[in-house]
Amino acid sequence: MGYDFKSIEKKWQKYWSDNKVFKVDIDKSKPKYYVLDMFPYPSGAGLHVGHPLGYIASDIYARYKRQKGYNVLHPMGYDAYGLPAEQYAIQTGTHPAVTTEKNIKRYREQLDKIGFSFDWDREVRTNDPKYFKWTQWTFIQLFKSWYNKKTDKAEPIDKLIKEFGKNGNKNIEAATTQEDIFTAGQWNAMSEKEQQDILMNYRIAYLSETMVNWCPALGTVLANDEVKDGLSERGGHPVERKKMKQWLLRISAYAQRLLDGLEKIDWTDSLKEIQRNWIGRSEGASVFFPVKNHDEKIEIFTTRPDTLWGATFMVLAPEHELVEKITTPEQKEKVEKYVQWAKNRSERERMAEVKNVTGEFTGAYGINPLTGDELPIWIADYVLSGYGTGAIMAVPAHDSRDFAFAKHFNLPIIQVVIKEGEEPTDPSTWEESYDSKEGVLINSGFITGMKVKDAIKAVIKKIEEMGIGKGTVNYRLRDAIFSRQRYWGEPFPIYYKNGIPYPLDESELPLELPEVDSFLPTEDGEPPLARAKNWKTKEGYPLETNTMPGFAGSSGYYLRYMDPHNDKEYFSREAVEYWRNVDLYLGGDEHGTGHLIYARFWNKFLYDLGLAVEDEPFMKLINQGKIQGRSSFVYRIQGTNKFVSYNLRKQYKTQALHVDINLVDGDVLDLEGFRNWLPEYKDAEFILEDGKYICGHEVEKMSKSKHNVQNPDDLIDRYGADTLRLYEMFLGPLDQDKPWDTKGIEGVFRFLKRLWKLYFDENDNLIVTDEKATDTELKVLHKLIKKIEHDIENFSFNTGVSAFMIAVNELSDLKSHKKEILEPLAITLSSYAPHIAEELWSALGHENSITYAPFPKWEEKYLKENTFTYPVSFNGKTRFKLELPADLSKEEIEKAALEAKESQKWLEGKTVRKVIVVPKRIINIVVS
C-alpha cells in the first residue's frame, strides 16, 4: 500500500474536526499569538491554486507557534457581501443570500481538504445579522462622534452639543466642514433642523452633498480606491463625477495618525509607501490673495511659499465658488463655456488628456499680498477642486504644470530660485521649469539669498505675522464615501424624521435587509431598498435606502473573531485585553489603499472609544505573491482545422489558441482529449514532431478564459493535501509572484514517499527502532531543526521544504530508522505536512494529536564539525579544496594552505603578497 495519502488525510481531517483540536479559548497561562488571513470573498468560481498560498503559509506559522507553546488564535470567515452575487441576482432573480450560502459551502469544502488548522467555531460572515449588528452599531457610534483636534481623538457628540449650548463653537477645534462661528445664544435659538445640519458638519459618519464617483453600469457610487484609471475596479465600467448626497466617513481626521502609525508596524516598505502616498501629506502654507475691486479673498495652498515672488498668475478650479463672482462680464461667456465643458468630461477623458493644456481667463486680478503685484486669475481643470483650497498661485518658473500653462497661454515667467553658483538665465528660453527644492532665492525681497528651506520658514513666519496666511499641512486622503445604491450590503441604522437623519436605537439592531421584488434600482433611480414595502421604523419614519460598502464589514472583523458569539457587545473587554491585535496578517497587497486603510481607521476609532486596546490592528503583515498561470497554446493553420506542433509552426501562417492545461502533460498535447474538448475540434488534424504534438506556453494571469486555471481539488486527488501544501511553499519565496507549473509537484510527492519509507517497509510494517542514534544522524536532525526554526520565523518556507528534502535524502542514505531521529522529524514536519505527520506520530505510539507536541530543540553540540573543507583561492579564484581540522589557528591554516601540494603549481615563480584567512570560510592567497 505504501503512502496512502487519501485515507490518511481523510482520517486526520475527521479527527481534527471531531475533537475540535484547533479550538482556542482565553488561556492566561500561555502567551497569545494571533495569525490571520485576509477575509476572503467566497466567489462562485471556487479556489484556484493561488488562493491557498497565503493560507498555507499562515497555517504553517500558526501550527509552529502552537508547538512553541503559544495559544494561537487562527480563525476564518467570509466577507460575504459583494457585487458578483448581486449582479447574479439581478440577472437571474436568485437572492444573493442563496448564492452566497452556496459559494461559502463550496469554499469551505475546498478549504477543509487542505488541512488548515482554523478554529471554525469562531467563523464569522459579514451578512450574518449577529455579525452585522456590530457593523451597524459601529456606524451609530461614528454618527454620534466628532473628532476633537485638541485631544486628537474621537469624542461623543453629546459633549459637543453641551459645549455649543454653553459657548457656541468658538472654542472648538474639530475636524469639520463648519466654517461659521456661532454663539451659544445663536445655537440655542436654532431650530432642530438647523442644529442637526450643523452637527452633521462635525459627525465622523456624516451625510453630505459631494462629488462622487458614479458608476452608471453598476448603478452605484464608488470610493476612490474602488476606481482604477477612471474605471470601476469591479467590472471595469466607466465612472463619472457627479454631485450626490452621500454618507461619508471622516477618515481624513485620522490622516496624521494613520501616517504616524506606520512607523510602529512591521509591514513591507512598499506597502507602507503605498499608504504614505495615498495619505499624501504635504506641508506648506495657505495664503489669502485679495481680488482687485472685490471684497473677496482667494485662499491658495502652496508647498512653496518661498516662490511667492515668482507668482505670475493664479488659477482656480472650474468648480471654485468664486468663479462666478469674480468673472468679468466680457469673459463670462467663455468662462461659462469652459466650466460647462470641464464639468461634462468623464473622469477617464480628463485623465487621458492630462497633457492637453486648457483654461480660460476670468478677467479678474488677484493681488499678491507680499509684492502687491496684480496677477490675472484663470480657471483651469489642472487645478482640482478637491485638493487644498482649489486655488493656486502659479509659479511657472518652478512648477512644471504652471510652466506648461504659462507657455501655452503666453504668460510671464519669473525665476526666483537658482542652483547655487549658477547665473540666472531668461526663463522664456527654458525647456522646462526648475522644480527642485535645492537652491537659493533671487529677486525675492527679504528672502533673497536664502536657501529654499530657510526661505520657506521665513515666509511662513512673515505671512503669519501679517495675518495674511499661515503654515498648513494638507493631506490627499479624502473622506470615504460610505453609501452604495445597492441591495446586497448592510442597511444603515438610520431613519429620517422631517428629512433629518437619526440613528435607530441600539435595541433595534440588527436592522435586516428587507425583501424586494427586484434587485435593480427603482424607476426614479432610487436604490433597490426603496422597492421594499414597509421600509420604515415602527413609528412609520422612512429608513435609509442606501446600503454600506464592502469595506464596512471587513473593517473590524479581526476584533469580532476574538469574541464572535457575544450578543451583548462587539467583543468583551476580557477577550480584547487577552488577544489585543493581530500579530501576523497575511494577504495580498492589492488592499493597500482600501481595506488596510479603512481597517486601521476603524480600529483607531474603536480605540478612541476605549474598545480596542491597541491603536494598530495588524502588527506584522506579509503580502503573498500571486501565482500566475502557465497557459498552453496550440497553433492552428489559418483558415483550416489543422494544428501544427510548436517547433514547426514557423513554416505556416498560424494562430495561437489557448488550450486547456489539463490536456497537456509536459507540453505534449493529448490529441484524443483535445478532439473531445470542444465540438469545433472534433475533426482536428495535427502536424506532429517526433510523433508528438508539442504545445507552446506562456506565463500570464490565471483565468478561466485562458484555460490555465489549476484547481487544488484535482491535485489533492492525485497527490494529497500534504503534497500540495509542500509544493505551494516550495515554488519560491512567499512574497514573490511566480508561475504555476504542475510538473514540479512530482518532486515533493516523491519526497513524502521517501519519508514514508524511513518509517515503514514495503509491507507497511513499522521499521522504527529504539537504537541509539549516531552522531551523523543527530547532526542531520539538529541541522534540520535549526534550519526549519529559522526559516519559519523568517517566512522562508521554500528553503524550509528543501531542508526537509536534504534531511530525508541524507537519512535515507544512512538507512536511518531510529525513533530518536524520526520522532522529532515528524514533529518538525508537522506544520508543513500535518496529515502524514499525525499518521507517523500515531504509528510511533502516540495517542494525542501532534499539534501540541513541543517543537524540538536543536543543540549546538550536535552541529559541531571537526573539520572544515576550505576553498583555497589564488587572487580570488578558487583552485582547490583543502580539508583541515576546524580548530586550527589562522597561522596554522595559512601554513597548511601554503604547504599543500596543490598550491605549489600556483606559487611557482610568484611572490606571495598576502594571505587572507577567514576561519571556516575561505583562504585567499594573493600572489604576483
Add this chain to the structure above:
RNA sequence: GCCCGGAUGGUGGAAUUGGUAGACACGUUGGACUUAAAAUCCAAUGGCCAUUGCGGCCGUGCGGGUUCAAGUCCCGCUCCGGGUACCA
C-alpha cells in the same frame, strides 16, 4: 512623469548578507530492475575548449568602480513587474 520591486542554468529557485555561484527540485540524457510499462534506484547535467590524464577559460541583465575577494557594496544605463497620476 514620480515612487517602489525585480533580472542568477532549459525551468522554479538557493547562496549563512562581502567569502566555494547554481543548494533543493523539475526537465533532459544514460544506466539498473521489468516480458513491457508504471513505480523505484543509480549516474551525468551552466557554457565553451580539452578530454590521453590532469585540466583551462568564461559566467549572476549591460557598462564602469571599490575590495585580497562582488550575485551581494557604489556610480551610470537597459529591460520587466507593481503602485500612483495634473495633489500645487
